[in-house]
Amino acid sequence: MSTLTLPAVRPVRRRPARAWLHTAVGILLVAVMLFPVYWMLNASLAPAGNSLNTGWLPLDPDFSGYSRALADQGQNLLTSLIVAIGACLLSLAIAAPCAYALAQLRIKGTGVLLFVVLISQMIPGIVIANALYTVYTPLGMINSIPGLILADASQGIPFAILIMRASLETFPTSIVEAARIDGCGHVRAFWSVVLPVSRNSLITAGIFSFLFAWSDFLMALTLTTGETIRPVTLGLYTYIGTNDTDWSAVMSTAVLSSLPAVILMIIAQKYVAAGATGGAVK
Amino acid sequence: MTAHQTDRRRSRRRDLMVRCAFVLPAALYMLAFFGYPIVKNLVMSFQAYDFSTFFNGRAPFIGLDNYAATLTDPIFLRALGNTGLFTLGSLAGQFVLGLALALYFRRRFPLSGLLRSLLLLPWLLPMIVSAAVWRWILEQDNGALNRFLEGLGLISDPIPWLNSSDTALIAVILVNIWLGIPFNVVLLHSGLQAIPEEVYEAGALDGATGARSFAHLTLPLLRPVVSVVLLLGVIYTIKVLDLIIGLTGGGPANATQTLATRSYEMSFVEFDFGQGAALSNVLIAIALAFSIVYLRANARAAKNG
Numbered sequence: 001m002s003t004l005t006l007p008a009v010r011p012v013r014r015r016p017a018r019a020w021l022h023t024a025v026g027i028l029l030v031a032v033m034l035f036p037v038y039w040m041l042n043a044s045l046a047p048a049g050n051s052l053n054t055g056w057l058p059l060d061p062d063f064s065g066y067s068r069a070l071a072d073q074g075q076n077l078l079t080s081l082i083v084a085i086g087a088c089l090l091s092l093a094i095a096a097p098c099a100y101a102l103a104q105l106r107i108k109g110t111g112v113l114l115f116v117v118l119i120s121q122m123i124p125g126i127v128i129a130n131a132l133y134t135v136y137t138p139l140g141m142i143n144s145i146p147g148l149i150l151a152d153a154s155q156g157i158p159f160a161i162l163i164m165r166a167s168l169e170t171f172p173t174s175i176v177e178a179a180r181i182d183g184c185g186h187v188r189a190f191w192s193v194v195l196p197v198s199r200n201s202l203i204t205a206g207i208f209s210f211l212f213a214w215s216d217f218l219m220a221l222t223l224t225t226g227e228t229i230r231p232v233t234l235g236l237y238t239y240i241g242t243n244d245t246d247w248s249a250v251m252s253t254a255v256l257s258s259l260p261a262v263i264l265m266i267i268a269q270k271y272v273a274a275g276a277t278g279g280a281v282k
Numbered sequence: 283m284t285a286h287q288t289d290r291r292r293s294r295r296r297d298l299m300v301r302c303a304f305v306l307p308a309a310l311y312m313l314a315f316f317g318y319p320i321v322k323n324l325v326m327s328f329q330a331y332d333f334s335t336f337f338n339g340r341a342p343f344i345g346l347d348n349y350a351a352t353l354t355d356p357i358f359l360r361a362l363g364n365t366g367l368f369t370l371g372s373l374a375g376q377f378v379l380g381l382a383l384a385l386y387f388r389r390r391f392p393l394s395g396l397l398r399s400l401l402l403l404p405w406l407l408p409m410i411v412s413a414a415v416w417r418w419i420l421e422q423d424n425g426a427l428n429r430f431l432e433g434l435g436l437i438s439d440p441i442p443w444l445n446s447s448d449t450a451l452i453a454v455i456l457v458n459i460w461l462g463i464p465f466n467v468v469l470l471h472s473g474l475q476a477i478p479e480e481v482y483e484a485g486a487l488d489g490a491t492g493a494r495s496f497a498h499l500t501l502p503l504l505r506p507v508v509s510v511v512l513l514l515g516v517i518y519t520i521k522v523l524d525l526i527i528g529l530t531g532g533g534p535a536n537a538t539q540t541l542a543t544r545s546y547e548m549s550f551v552e553f554d555f556g557q558g559a560a561l562s563n564v565l566i567a568i569a570l571a572f573s574i575v576y577l578r579a580n581a582r583a584a585k586n587g
Contacts, residue, residue, distance in 0.1 A: 022391035029383065030397045033463065037403060039426055040415045054424065098308035105301045113309055120316045122573040124521035126545050127562045130555060131319030134326070137336055154315045161308060186300045215408035217524040222550055233410045237528060240414050247418055254411045261406035269399055276402060276468045 040258070044251035054247075065248030066256075073253050076235035079145070080214055083231060084260070086149035087213035088206050091156030095205060099164035100194055104176060105186075114165070117158045128154055129222040136223055143229045151219040156209030163208075163275060167201035168194070204271040207264050214260050232257050320566070326559035333553040341556075348560040358561070360536050361544040368455055368540055369519045373512060375459035380466025380511075385496075387467070388474050398471065405464035413528025416457045420444050420529075444530050447537035454529055454538050458522060465518075466511055473507030474500070506583035513576035517569055541565045 031038075044065050045058040102110050132151055133142070141147035171194070179189040195202065220234040230238075236253050239245070265272055327348050329341040352358050387398045404412065419426045420443040428440040443453040477500065485491070485499045501508075523542040526532060532539040532547060539547075541561060549558030 019391040022389055023393050023397075026387065026391065026394060026397045029386065030400050033401055033460075034403060036412070036415045036419060036460070037407075039419055040411075043418060094307045094311055097304040101301060101304035105304065107298075107301055107305065110305060113305060113312070116312055116316070117308075118577065119570070119573055120312060122517045122569050122576075123316060123320065124523075124542055124545075124562060124565050124569060126521070126523060126542050126549075127323050127566060128315065128319045130326070130545070130549050130558055130562055131322035132315075133549070134322065134331075134336075134555060135318075150315070153311070157308065157311060186297075186304070190304070211406060215410075217408065217410045217528075218546075221527070222546075233408050233524075236410055236414055240417060240528070250414055251418065254414050257411050258407050261408070262403070265399070265403060265406055272402065272406070273399060273468075276405075276465075 037258075040251050040254050043247055044255045046248045046251075048246055048248050062248070065246075065252035068246065068249040069252035069256060072239070072249065073232055073235045073256070076230050076232040077256060079229055080231040080233070080257075082145060083148045083152060083216075084210050084214040086145065087152040087156055088210040090149055090153045091160045091209035092202065092206055094153070095157050095160035095209075096164055096195065096202065097190065099161050099168055100190055102161070102165045103168035103171065104173060104194075117161050120154075120158045121162075125154075125218045129218055132219075133222055141223075143224050143226055145229060147223055148216075148219060148229070148231065149213070151223055152213035152216045153209070155212035155216070156205075159212070159275075160205035160209055163205045164198060164201045167198055171197065200271065200274070203268065204275040207268055207271055208275045211261060211264065214257075323559040323562055323566070326555050327563050329556050331555040331559070335555070344556070348556045352557055352560045352564070357536050357539060357544060361539045361541050364451060364538060365520055365540040365542075367451060368458070368522070368538075369516055371452075371455040372458040372462060372519050373515045375455070376462035376466045376515065377508075377512065379459065380463050381470050383463065383467045384470035384474055385500075387471060398467070401467055402464045404461055405468075409461070409522075409524040410528045412457070412461055413525050416460075417444065417529055420453055420457075445534060447535050450530050450534060450537045454526055457529060458519070458525060461525065462515065462519070466515070469507060469511045469514075470504070473504050473511075476507075477503045506579070509579040510576065510583055513572055513579055516572045517576060520565065520568060520572075541568075 042056070042058050043054055045061040045063070046054045046065065047062040048064045048068065098113075101107060102114055128151070136142045136147055175197070176189050176193060179193045180186075184193070215233065216231065217233040217237065220231040221237070224230055224234065232253065236250070236257060239250050239253060326341070328343055328345060329335075330344045330347075331341040335341045383401065387394055387401075420428075422428065422440050422442045422445060425440075425443070427443070428437070431437045432440065441449060443449050481499055481503065482495060485495050490498055520540075521542050522540070523546060526538055526540060526543050527546070530538045532543040542565060545558050545561040545565060547558075548561055549555045552558075
């Protein structure tokens with residue numbers, strides 16, 4: 001070190017202040033975008049009734065909306081949970097082997113399947129609902145949990161196949177081959193080599209299959225008729241339809257129906273972000 | 283043929299069967315839950331398939347009657363026009379605002395990643411939840427929007443957003459724009475990230491900064507992603523049903539009726555599955571036309587990117 005001390009040449013540091021200004025504007029933009037979500041939370045904490053004077057802030061939170069929502073919709077929330085978990089497991093069980101085969105095992109004619117999967121995502125749900133109703137009715141599958149699981153998986157399966165195939169495309173074939181040389185059968189190689197390595201895309205596919213089924217409204221609307229088996233999306237809809245709408249109970253139900261999405265976004269942000277882009281551009 | 287050869291052939295055949303077994307469940311599912319419904323819709327659209335069919339199983343073929351009835355129905359024309367307006371309006375709004383947000387969040391600043399992922403939330407919520415929340419916000423007497431506008435003195439009388447046939451379609455489009463922004467932001471943002479920094483540095487040397495660099499560098503390089511975003515937007519928007527059913531139910535006086543909601547109404551409210559199927563086939567035809575364009579654009583984007 002030299003004995004001569006020069007005043008330290010400091011780089012012009014305008015950046016931090018400006019960067020924080022960007023942050024402030026960014027927060028404002030996000031706040032505007034998420035206002036409806038805030039408003040849902042705020043209204044859910046308002047006292048029961050048709051809320052003539054909901055304040056802008058929940059200064060005096062009232063949880064009676066939630067107790068009514070749980071009393072009226074608790075069963076429906078449970079139905080949704082069972083259907084969504086079922087559809088998620090079914091989607092993964094069907095999609096994972098298929099994605100592996102499409103990406104790694106060269107089988108004649110599977111290109112057609114991939115094309116069909118791509119196109120299937122663009123088929124309007126009402127087409128499927130129309131036809132399923134006419135088949136479900138004679139089979140006694142209207143108002144049934146398996147019926148809803150099978151129908152709801154129609155969104156999860158194509159999506160899961162595409163997401164997992166994309167990640168398995170880059171999976172080195174040599175690893176599977178090495179396992180095969182070591183005497184692994186196809187099934188064994190898939191189960192104990194491929195699946196563990198493709199954990200990330202499996203989780204992404206699972207999360208979205210779950211959310212698709214949890215959010216489903218059309219199949220619930222068309223394939224159920226009574227109150228016994230009623231997913232919460234349909235429960236919420238019938239709630240709004242009543243003449244004397246109790247908005248705090250409606251909004252409490254809306255908050256409860258949003259929980260899975262919010263929880264998954266917080267604990268599995270990485271996977272959610274991967275799924276958001278993965279389905280479209282590949 | 284030696285025993286050894288037969289053995290080998292047998293094991294090869296076994297191997298093929300095992301490999302096919304991986305695809306089989308998915309193939310069967312696709313056949314049952316996509317293939318069959320499409321065929322069934324096609325067949326039903328030529329049948330008198332209504333309430334009585336579910337009792338006596340009779341669905342006589344009636345040729346093109348369902349299509350004739352559909353095409354001459356004034357509500358169909360209304361629904362077709364609304365579908366066009368809904369799709370165009372939604373797409374324009376989602377894209378412009380989505381691109382603006384994507385450009386804003388391209389900069390690096392503290393918390394930018396967190397804020398960007400928070401923007402995704404509206405997209406992850408069940409659509410019917412969004413419909414319920416917006417119904418409450420747009421409510422005429424106590425809704426937040428009217429209260430806000432009245433507070434600012436912009437309006438003197440509350441606007442019946444969802445209850446007037448003049449404003450209902452606009453309100454539904456605005457809500458759908460809000461719903462679609464996250465999707466646009468995510469895809470456009472990842473498209474922007476893929477443009478290398480050097481391009482802008484080289485552009486800056488040639489005097490392309492600010493608006494000029496956006497017009498001459500960003501937009502042309504983003505084009506493949508833009509076409510994918512817009513085409514997927516069309517495909518997703520024309521089939522939107524939950525939101526409209528939840529907000530207005532297609533009303534008032536069919537002001538927000540679209541092909542998708544009308545098809546639902548025909549089949550499940552009026553129990554005329556024949557006409558419902560004819561309508562949804564019109565919807566499929568439009569969706570498929572855009573899908574083919576999309577798949578081509580996507581293949582091009584993949585090749586260039």
